Amino acid sequence: MSNLRFKAVEDAFKKKAVEVAAPAPLTSDYYGKYVFNKTQWAKYLPKEIVKALTGVIEKGETLNRDLADHVAAGMKTWALEQGATHYTHWFQPLTEGTAEKHDSFIEYGGAPGSPVIEEFSGKLLAQQEPDASSFPSGGIRNTFEARGYTAWDPSSPAFIVGDTLCIPTVFISYTGEALDYKTPLLKALNAVDKAATEVCHYFDPSVKKVFSYLGWEQEYFLVDDGLYATRPDLVLTGRTLLGHESAKNQQLEDHYFGSIPTRVQSYMKDIEFEGYKYGIPLKTRHNEVAPNQFELAPIFGETNLAVDQNLLIMSIMKKVARRHGFRLLLHEKPFAGINGSGKHNNWSLGTDTGVGLLTPGKTAEENLQFITFVVNILLAVYKHNALLKASIMTAQNAHRLGANEAPPAIISVFLGSQVSAVLDKLEASTSEQAIVMDPKKGMSLGIAKIPEVLLDNTDRNRTSPFAFTGNRFEFRAVGSSANCSSAMIALNAIVAAQLLEFKSTVDKKIASGIAKEKAIFDVLKQYIKESKPIRFDGNGYSDEWKAEAKKRGLDDETSVPIIYDAYTTPQSIALFESIGVFSERELHARNEVKWETYTKKIQIEARVLGDLVLNHIIPTATKYQSALLDNVYKLHQVYDKEKAAELSAQDTGIIEEIAERISLIKYRVEALVEARKVANKIEDERAKAIAYRDKVLPYFEEIRYQVDKLELIVDDELWTLPKYRELLFIR
Numbered sequence: 001m002s003n004l005r006f007k008a009v010e011d012a013f014k015k016k017a018v019e020v021a022a023p024a025p026l027t028s029d030y031y032g033k034y035v036f037n038k039t040q041w042a043k044y045l046p047k048e049i050v051k052a053l054t055g056v057i058e059k060g061e062t063l064n065r066d067l068a069d070h071v072a073a074g075m076k077t078w079a080l081e082q083g084a085t086h087y088t089h090w091f092q093p094l095t096e097g098t099a100e101k102h103d104s105f106i107e108y109g110g111a112p113g114s115p116v117i118e119e120f121s122g123k124l125l126a127q128q129e130p131d132a133s134s135f136p137s138g139g140i141r142n143t144f145e146a147r148g149y150t151a152w153d154p155s156s157p158a159f160i161v162g163d164t165l166c167i168p169t170v171f172i173s174y175t176g177e178a179l180d181y182k183t184p185l186l187k188a189l190n191a192v193d194k195a196a197t198e199v200c201h202y203f204d205p206s207v208k209k210v211f212s213y214l215g216w217e218q219e220y221f222l223v224d225d226g227l228y229a230t231r232p233d234l235v236l237t238g239r240t241l242l243g244h245e246s247a248k249n250q251q252l253e254d255h256y257f258g259s260i261p262t263r264v265q266s267y268m269k270d271i272e273f274e275g276y277k278y279g280i281p282l283k284t285r286h287n288e289v290a291p292n293q294f295e296l297a298p299i300f301g302e303t304n305l306a307v308d309q310n311l312l313i314m315s316i317m318k319k320v321a322r323r324h325g326f327r328l329l330l331h332e333k334p335f336a337g338i339n340g341s342g343k344h345n346n347w348s349l350g351t352d353t354g355v356g357l358l359t360p361g362k363t364a365e366e367n368l369q370f371i372t373f374v375v376n377i378l379l380a381v382y383k384h385n386a387l388l389k390a391s392i393m394t395a396q397n398a399h400r401l402g403a404n405e406a407p408p409a410i411i412s413v414f415l416g417s418q419v420s421a422v423l424d425k426l427e428a429s430t431s432e433q434a435i436v437m438d439p440k441k442g443m444s445l446g447i448a449k450i451p452e453v454l455l456d457n458t459d460r461n462r463t464s465p466f467a468f469t470g471n472r473f474e475f476r477a478v479g480s481s482a483n484c485s486s487a488m489i490a491l492n493a494i495v496a497a498q499l500l501e502f503k504s505t506v507d508k509k510i511a512s513g514i515a516k517e518k519a520i521f522d523v524l525k526q527y528i529k530e531s532k533p534i535r536f537d538g539n540g541y542s543d544e545w546k547a548e549a550k551k552r553g554l555d556d557e558t559s560v561p562i563i564y565d566a567y568t569t570p571q572s573i574a575l576f577e578s579i580g581v582f583s584e585r586e587l588h589a590r591n592e593v594k595w596e597t598y599t600k601k602i603q604i605e606a607r608v609l610g611d612l613v614l615n616h617i618i619p620t621a622t623k624y625q626s627a628l629l630d631n632v633y634k635l636h637q638v639y640d641k642e643k644a645a646e647l648s649a650q651d652t653g654i655i656e657e658i659a660e661r662i663s664l665i666k667y668r669v670e671a672l673v674e675a676r677k678v679a680n681k682i683e684d685e686r687a688k689a690i691a692y693r694d695k696v697l698p699y700f701e702e703i704r705y706q707v708d709k710l711e712l713i714v715d716d717e718l719w720t721l722p723k724y725r726e727l728l729f730i731r
Contacts (some may be wrong), residue, residue: 004230004720005230005720005721007226008224008229009726009730012227012730013730015263015325016262017262017263017265017266017324018263018267018270018325019266020270020273022269022273023273023277027276030277031276031279032278033277034277035157035279036079036159037279041074044077045071049070056154057155063126063154065123067122068122068125068126068152069121071154072120072121072125073120075120075165076118076119079105079165080105082160083160083163084105084163084164085104085164086102086104086105086163086164087102087164087165087166087167088100088102088103088164088167089101089128089130089167089169090166090167091150091168091169091170091180092171092182092485093135093171093180094136094181094593095136096597097311097483098311099130099171101128105119105120106118125152125167126151127150127151127152128150128169129147129150130148130150133148135148135179136593136596136597137589137593138596139589139592140177140585140586140589148173149171149172149174150169150171150172151169151170152168152169153170153182153186153304155186155305156304157305159279159312168308170182170183171183177586181483181485181489182307184581184582184586185485188489188492189303189304189488189492191492191579191580192349192495192499193210193211195495195496195497195499195503195579196373196496196499197209197351198500198503199372199373199502199503200357200369202369202506203365203366203369204353206353207352207355208352209351210349210350210351211302211349211350211352212348212349212492213300213303213306213347213349213350213472214302214303215300215301215306215345216298216306216343216344216346217295217296218296218297218314219293219294219341219480220294220317220329220341221290221292221293221328221329221334221335222267222294222327222328222329223292224325224327224727224730224731225321225325226325227726227730228327230720230721230722232608232611232612233609233612234329236608237331237601237605237608238329238334239399240334240335240336240727241605241608241609241612241700241704242609242613242711243336243721244711244724245336245337245338246291246723246724249290249337249724249728250289250291250339255287255290255291256287256288257286260285260286260294263324263325263326264294264731266324267320267326268294270323270324271317271320272296274320275316278312278313278316280309281299281301282296282298284296288339288341289339290335290338290339291728292728292731293338293339300348300472303488306484307484310343314330314481329341330481331480331481333396333399333400335728336704340399341400342476342478342480343478343479343482344475344476344478345475345487345491346475347472347473347474347491348471348472355369356471357369357373358370358377358468358473359470360471368520368521371422371524372520372524374415374419374423374468375423375524375527375528376495376499376502377473377498378415378527378528378531378535379530379531380494380497380498381411381413381494382413383494383498383571384490384494385410385411385412385534385554385555386411386555386557386566386569387490387494387566387567387569387572387575388466388487389409389410389477389555389563389566390563390564390565390566390567391489392475392486393560393563394560395597395598395601396479396481397479397482398558398560400479401477407463408465408545408546409477409557410545410556411465411466411477411534412465412534412535412536412549413468413534413535414464414535414536414537415537416537419468420535420537423528426521426524426525427528427529463539463540463541464536464537465477475487475491489581493575493576493579496579497579500578502527509523533552533553533554534552536548559693559694560598560689561686561689562690564595564686567591568588572587573587595685595688596685596689598689598693599679599688599689599692602692602696602697603680603692605700606672606676606699609669609672610673613665613703613707614669616720616721617665618662618665618666620718620719620720621658621710621714622658622662623718624658625654625655625659627715628654628655629655631648632652632655636648654713657713658710658713658714661710668703668706669699671699672696672699675691675695679696711723
């Protein structure tokens with residue numbers, strides 16, 4: 001096995017960058033080539049159908065069968081011209097990934113046995129029936145109750161992958177419950193649209209719609225595929241369960257924004273070319289902080305479409321990585337001791353009139369609107385900080401949060417000095433004229449030829465889970481492998497509910513004879529005072545903040561299974577039901593899925609860890625120990641007892657250390673196995689997940705500590721698993 005490791009290292013060093021040619025001279029020449037977007041509508045659909053379809057998407061009008069038939073006909077023609085032979089409903093089950101079942105376009109033209117024709121009707125476009133019992137449902141669907149439905153989401157355009165037309169859809173049970181992420185996301189987006197539009201009418205009655213926007217930043221690691229193949233833990237769990245940190249990792253801070261390695265830049269170009277074909281507006285690429293860690297990010301877009309594009313690009317990234325001799329790692333913490341990977345969700349709201357609701361304005365009224373939305377978001381996050389944390393918490397993300405630049409597992413909001421000062425002034429003021437946002441200030445560097453730098457109205461705080469960054473909030477706690485929908489459902493839902501409450505409170509004041517501006521002003525003052533505990537601009541890593549957060553009443557729970565309880569508190573159930581996003585049954589079912597998923601991930605890791613230790617580490621350490629024993633024996637054959645003891649003292653010490661560490665490892669692996677057996681007998685999913693977290697998971701680090709010490713003393717030529725220095729620095 002050690003020979004396999006060195007062969008993988010040798011092969012990795014020989015690999016060259018793959019040549020990647022642009023599909024066309026200009027990106028605009030092929031952008032959206034594989035997407036049935038509005039450009040294609042104009043070519044393949046009659047004008048009246050385009051108008052009707054636009055009404056369905058923008059105004060929520062009913063999608064009738066006749067319209068579906070016309071769209072299906074045009075979509076089929078376009079797809080066949082692109083070389084498609086199959087179609088699929090592309091949906092997002094509760095597995096965190098996507099799912100698809102491919103059907104051919106062919107049908108008999110007449111009686112069975114007659115020549116086939118290509119057929120695709122509105123019925124096939126609008127609805128399909130996958131097996132609902134085979135996906136996680138939290139008990140909503142049983143094996144003997146298999147029926148479930150997928151239904152077309154017209155607001156997210158169909159696209160072609162390979163020879164298959166992919167149609168984005170929702171996924172619901174036979175009894176109507178959501179079994180996916182898209183269904184509640186669409187409901188949450190609809191709720192925040194309606195609530196925010198009503199609030200906007202205080203300032204501009206012409207607003208007809210408010211959009212939720214999302215700009216995700218996707219962090220990831222790349223590992224040479226040969227080295228990856230010789231690490232069973234990476235293959236089966238996505239992270240290294242063992243491995244001593246490299247002498248050099250990220251401590252010199254020389255990788256971040258550094259020159260992109262040649263093979264990686266070729267990969268990045270390939271990703272961009274592929275992404276552009278699917279209308280994914282990839283804008284940024286760079287080295288991240290940790291070695292072999294990188295990031296890409298698009299221009300922001302409407303949240304529903306942005307979520308679909310993120311899921312698609314993650315799939316594309318995995319496929320393209322294989323072409324370049326890499327494996328993509330999206331696990332939140334694939335390597336210990338260095339940065340993990342997040343997926344920062346930059347979220348904002350904007351009107352159909354082109355106004356960014358989180359962008360400071362130029363007039364007093366514009367700034368009052370801006371402050372109104374900021375303060376309501378603050379209060380929503382304060383009231384539901386535990387729920388917001390639950391929306392991003394997974395077994396993988398728990399390893400990342402609170403370490404190596406990742407935000408802590410306590411939700412707080414960073415506003416920056418200027419916005420904080422405005423809120424403090426407003427709270428203490430007796431006049432609604434207190435809201436004044438300074439324009440961006442210039443900072444002269446005093447260097448010839450260097451222009452004045454415009455300062456944003458906030459700094460940045462990398463330790464803040466939820467930070468205001470000038471015209472949006474950056475939800476930094478989202479994990480790199482996550483479906484953004486989970487965080488976006490919770491965030492848009494809590495903001496929608498809060499805006500409804502604000503509107504109701506202000507309207508009551510207006511009805512009592514108070515002027516509109518004063519009513520808004522009075523409610524905002526109350527909200528600023530109430531939401532103060534969520535505001536924190538300092539170091540989120542400090543022990544002082546943890547103690548302070550607890551005093552403020554912020555949720556500081558760190559146990560993942562218990563954190564999920566936030567979904568099913570009376571407060572959360574009332575919230576989701578009041579705006580029509582989740583029923584109580586759906587919330588309980590989703591928690592069942594989350595607990596079961598958590599248990600299975602830890603269970604798989606425990607099995608892999610045991611296999612690695614028993615079949616790789618102990619045999620390798622024992623082999624080295626035997627070689628040392630043989631050397632000691634030979635020294636005693638050649639030299640007198642005193643001289644032999646002197647010469648073999650170091651070997652003897654290592655022999656004893658290996659024996660002690662192997663003994664400790666065996667004891668802990670046995671204890672790990674026994675803890676698993678006990679936990680597996682627990683029937684309640686929540687209790688089982690808690691047992692895995694509290695009784696099984698602690699053995700991981702105890703075993704790892706002993707193994708990593710062995711890695712430092714065992715002969716490098718015998719060690720079978722690629723080391724961190726190879727995984728992180730061969731690119």
